[in-house]
Amino acid sequence: MRKKREILVTSALPYANGSLHLGHMVEHVQSDIWVRFQRLLGNTCYFVCGEDAHGTTMMLAAEKQGIAPEALAKHYQAEHSQDLQAFNINYDNFYTTHSPENEALATEIYQRLLRRGDIVTKTIEQAYDPVRNIFLPDRYVVGNCPKCDAAKQYGDSCEVCGAHYSPTELKNPVSVISGATPITKASEHYFFCLEKYKQVLETWLSQKHMQPEIANKLQEWFTAGLQQWDISRDAPYFGFKIPGTADKYFYVWLDAPIGYMASFKNLCNTIGQEQFDRFWAADATTELYHFIGKDIVYFHTLFWPAILTGANFRKPTQVCVHGFLTVNGEKMSKSRGTFITARQYLQCLQPEYFRYYFAAKFGDGVDDLDLNLTDFVQRVNADLVGKFVNIASRCAGFIHKNFSDKLSANCYDTDLYVHFISKRSVLEQMFNARQYSKAVREIMALADEANRFIDGHKPWLLIKDPSQQQLAHEVCSLGINLFRVLMVYLQSILPTTAVAVAEFLNVADLADAGLGWDAITQPLLGHKINEFKPLLRRIEYNEVQKMLDLAAPETELKSGAEVETGTKIGVETGTKIETETGTKIGVETGMEPIAATISFDDFAKIDLRVAKIVNAESVPEANKLIKLTVDIGLETRQVFAGIKSAYEPEDLIGKLTVVVANLEPRKMRFGVSAGMVLASGPGGADLWILEPNVQTKPGMRVK
Numbered sequence: 001m002r003k004k005r006e007i008l009v010t011s012a013l014p015y016a017n018g019s020l021h022l023g024h025m026v027e028h029v030q031s032d033i034w035v036r037f038q039r040l041l042g043n044t045c046y047f048v049c050g051e052d053a054h055g056t057t058m059m060l061a062a063e064k065q066g067i068a069p070e071a072l073a074k075h076y077q078a079e080h081s082q083d084l085q086a087f088n089i090n091y092d093n094f095y096t097t098h099s100p101e102n103e104a105l106a107t108e109i110y111q112r113l114l115r116r117g118d119i120v121t122k123t124i125e126q127a128y129d130p131v132r133n134i135f136l137p138d139r140y141v142v143g144n145c146p147k148c149d150a151a152k153q154y155g156d157s158c159e160v161c162g163a164h165y166s167p168t169e170l171k172n173p174v175s176v177i178s179g180a181t182p183i184t185k186a187s188e189h190y191f192f193c194l195e196k197y198k199q200v201l202e203t204w205l206s207q208k209h210m211q212p213e214i215a216n217k218l219q220e221w222f223t224a225g226l227q228q229w230d231i232s233r234d235a236p237y238f239g240f241k242i243p244g245t246a247d248k249y250f251y252v253w254l255d256a257p258i259g260y261m262a263s264f265k266n267l268c269n270t271i272g273q274e275q276f277d278r279f280w281a282a283d284a285t286t287e288l289y290h291f292i293g294k295d296i297v298y299f300h301t302l303f304w305p306a307i308l309t310g311a312n313f314r315k316p317t318q319v320c321v322h323g324f325l326t327v328n329g330e331k332m333s334k335s336r337g338t339f340i341t342a343r344q345y346l347q348c349l350q351p352e353y354f355r356y357y358f359a360a361k362f363g364d365g366v367d368d369l370d371l372n373l374t375d376f377v378q379r380v381n382a383d384l385v386g387k388f389v390n391i392a393s394r395c396a397g398f399i400h401k402n403f404s405d406k407l408s409a410n411c412y413d414t415d416l417y418v419h420f421i422s423k424r425s426v427l428e429q430m431f432n433a434r435q436y437s438k439a440v441r442e443i444m445a446l447a448d449e450a451n452r453f454i455d456g457h458k459p460w461l462l463i464k465d466p467s468q469q470q471l472a473h474e475v476c477s478l479g480i481n482l483f484r485v486l487m488v489y490l491q492s493i494l495p496t497t498a499v500a501v502a503e504f505l506n507v508a509d510l511a512d513a514g515l516g517w518d519a520i521t522q523p524l525l526g527h528k529i530n531e532f533k534p535l536l537r538r539i540e541y542n543e544v545q546k547m548l549d550l551a552a553p554e555t556e557l558k559s560g561a562e563v564e565t566g567t568k569i570g571v572e573t574g575t576k577i578e579t580e581t582g583t584k585i586g587v588e589t590g591m592e593p594i595a596a597t598i599s600f601d602d603f604a605k606i607d608l609r610v611a612k613i614v615n616a617e618s619v620p621e622a623n624k625l626i627k628l629t630v631d632i633g634l635e636t637r638q639v640f641a642g643i644k645s646a647y648e649p650e651d652l653i654g655k656l657t658v659v660v661a662n663l664e665p666r667k668m669r670f671g672v673s674a675g676m677v678l679a680s681g682p683g684g685a686d687l688w689i690l691e692p693n694v695q696t697k698p699g700m701r702v703k
């Protein structure tokens with residue numbers, strides 16, 4: 001028997017001033033899969049989150065909308081909660097930092113620190129907006145960099161030369177709020193003496209409570225020296241007043257992680273208040289896991305454990321850090337139309353796809369995670385529909401039509417079944433260690449084996465031969481049983497599918513023996529199942545395109561006559577070419593008479609491939625030619641293109657384009673050209689290479 005664990009899991013509390021986007025969902029999905037897996041193993045696992053409601057940004061955002069910050073926080077608590085539920089993120093409580101529990105806990109923690117002598121006050125000078133009468137956080141002052149003079153730089157660092165400085169050093173500073181020139185004003189601030197916890201933190205650091213790369217980063221911070229941490233902000237501020245002061249508030253980052261405790265405390269109204277100490281007392285034997293992004297490591301691995309220690313609470317068991325989400329290899333960006341909200345996704349696509357795609361990518365490291373939209377469609381369709389669901393759909397029909405929905409009474413190939421269930425322990429290790437991508441690879445390899453087993457026995461032929469009916473029954477029944485094992489393995493990733501499969505397999509619910517981690521050691525024999533209904537359908541490219549259209553910036557949508565969703569067309573007659581991903585690109589045909597027709601077969605011989613220009617050099621001896629090195633997925637080639645009049649070679653590097661990949665190589669004066677780049681236009685500067693949508697990737701066939 002496995003020892004039962006008791007674990008409290010949290011995800012970072014989203015700010016209550018904006019909608020959740022796919023970057024948030026990556027984290028919630030990662031933690032949700034882990035939690036569901038723990039529950040599947042029979043462990044007790046509580047899962048809490050909530051709104052991060054306080055701070056200057058919150059206050060100003062509310063003001064801009066003409067509502068109270070409390071109302072803004074409530075609005076987003078409701079919206080976020082709905083979105084998370086829609087993605088099947090199974091929080092036991094989604095609470096808020098603006099709650100009585102959080103105020104009581106923050107106050108208590110502060111007083112305990114104060115009693116230990118861990119709080120000191122200092123007078124500091126800060127930028128102040130004399131029009132709005134408010135101290136300005138670093139990001140609310142812009143001006144010229146004191147080092148390199150670059151304009152429009154924030155008050156903390158320069159994006160051009162990388163210099164770090166204080167807002168008072170900026171040249172020509174302006175308040176982002178009012179446009180006024182900030183003045184410098186002194187006020188008293190409260191500081192937490194982090195440096196007193198150096199020893200505690202160093203010991204904690206050595207105990208592997210985080211990934212090694214994060215521990216290394218922490219080591220650097222230790223070496224640089226721990227600084228006292230400013231935990232107060234002056235009024236006006238949206239937050240909790242510091243006890244014993246008239247106009248000082250806790251800095252949002254002080255009470256934010258305390259929000260984890262508050263959310264759990266609130267949950268204890270349901271699960272019993274005695275649970276609070278079991279999970280938070282200094283000597284708690286339960287486990288505490290925080291899932292966070294790499295940008296907030298500092299808060300969770302230095303301040304947070306130090307404060308917990310000072311206030312006599314337990315420290316985290318594990319801080320699980322993940323990287324950022326990129327879309328098609330780049331940072332999500334509003335102007336590029338890749339800043340996709342959870343709602344925009346939900347309007348177009350099922351959450352199961354997203355959950356699977358990222359499960360197939362998640363490792364235990366902190367590398368960024370890319371949502372490559374072409375890969376997304378292909379991967380989900382190939383794995384989930386083509387491999388996994390396919391096993392059930394190709395067996396279920398026979399069981400229904402020929403065997404009254406009843407599985408055979410014996411297992412046709414026990415070795416194969418045992419081989420499938422023997423993977424439980426390795427998968428358990430992988431899921432526990434958050435190596436979901438490894439787990440998914442194992443599971444998909446098994447799906448391949450199941451499909452090969454079915455292919456090898458060809459039940460569709462057996463069924464036609466009366467003497468082989470029994471064999472057909474056993475083969476299909478084993479197929480269904482293998483599918484059941486795979487569903488259990490994928491259950492924490494695909495919870496909605498698991499519910500539908502429980503119905504199909506006629507097993508009462510997920511908690512019952514039918515789809516349990518240990519229950520699968522026994523196949524379902526002589527068991528009546530229900531009629532199979534399609535579980536997951538293929539993603540169409542136009543659904544992804546629809547999502548991108550929703551995410552596209554307003555202005556682009558308005559002027560976006562060339563961007564049309566929906567249809568998947570090869571080459572339209574007239575003036576437009578559409579790539580497989582649905583982006584129309586205008587092609588001026590010019591006024592020359594149309595050439596003699598070619599047959600469709602001739603046209604179909606043209607192999608058009610998306611290509612990435614990895615290098616471009618002008619050919620000095622030629623008037624028109626640029627020498628391109630293009631990556632077409634399987635190989636890299638040299639192609640000469642007559643586009644010098646319209647492009648600077650360096651502007652081409654990194655662009656995606658389309659090449660005729662099966663054009664006979666031609667020896668030119670300057671070298672061999674192996675392909676042709678598609679471009680059009682009247683000529684001169686008005687010449688454009690075909691640039692497919694960024695969601696394509698090198699090597700993709702353009703039809």
Ligand code: 2FM
Binds near residue numbers: 259260299
């Ligand atoms: O970075 C953020 O989005 C913060 N709102 C995360 C807070 S996590 C916790 F400490 F509350």
Ligand code: ZN
Binds near residue numbers: 149150160161163
């Ligand atoms: Zn600079």
